Amino acid sequence: MNEPPGSGTMVKSDKQVAAVPVTRSVSRTRDWRKGMSxxxxxxxxxxxxxxxxFTIKALGEGTSSILPYLSLVVLVAGIIPVCRWFERRWADLDDAEAADPALAAPFRRDAxxxxxxxxxxxxxxxxxxxxVLSFF
Structure with a gap:
């Protein structure tokens, strides 16, 4: 009885298939620490x-002021500490809290x-x- 594959019966193969052990965990819980990072x-x-x-655009418009450089300084002085605060807030979770589904809403808010x-x-x-520059 030779039926085509997919007809409900099993088709045997002459080739052996090597079993590959699965090393990853089947559990797919979200780690809030890694997610925020x-x-x-x-x-x-x-x-x-x-x-x-935006800096290149400002320079291309002929702005010869310190505007582009000041905005890049704000990048370093302002945004990096704020981002580190967000990351540190979530990095301090222990393993149980890091997988807690109840933290989904605060995580989405922070993100x-x-x-x-x-x-x-x-x-x-x-x-x-x-x-500011338009006034000067």
């Missing part, structure tokens, strides 16, 4: 990228605030600095 890393990359884009800062701050800083 990832958000911080990507947020800093996005912030830096936007900051550089949303972090991303709002990473995207909104370069735009806001550029607009504020341009407004």
């Amino acid at each position: 990832d958000h911080v890393a990507y947020g800093l990359l996005v912030y830096t990228g936007l900051q550089i884009i 949303a605030i972090l991303w709002a800062l990473a995207i909104g701050l370069p735009i806001t800083l550029t607009l504020v600095f341009k407004a």
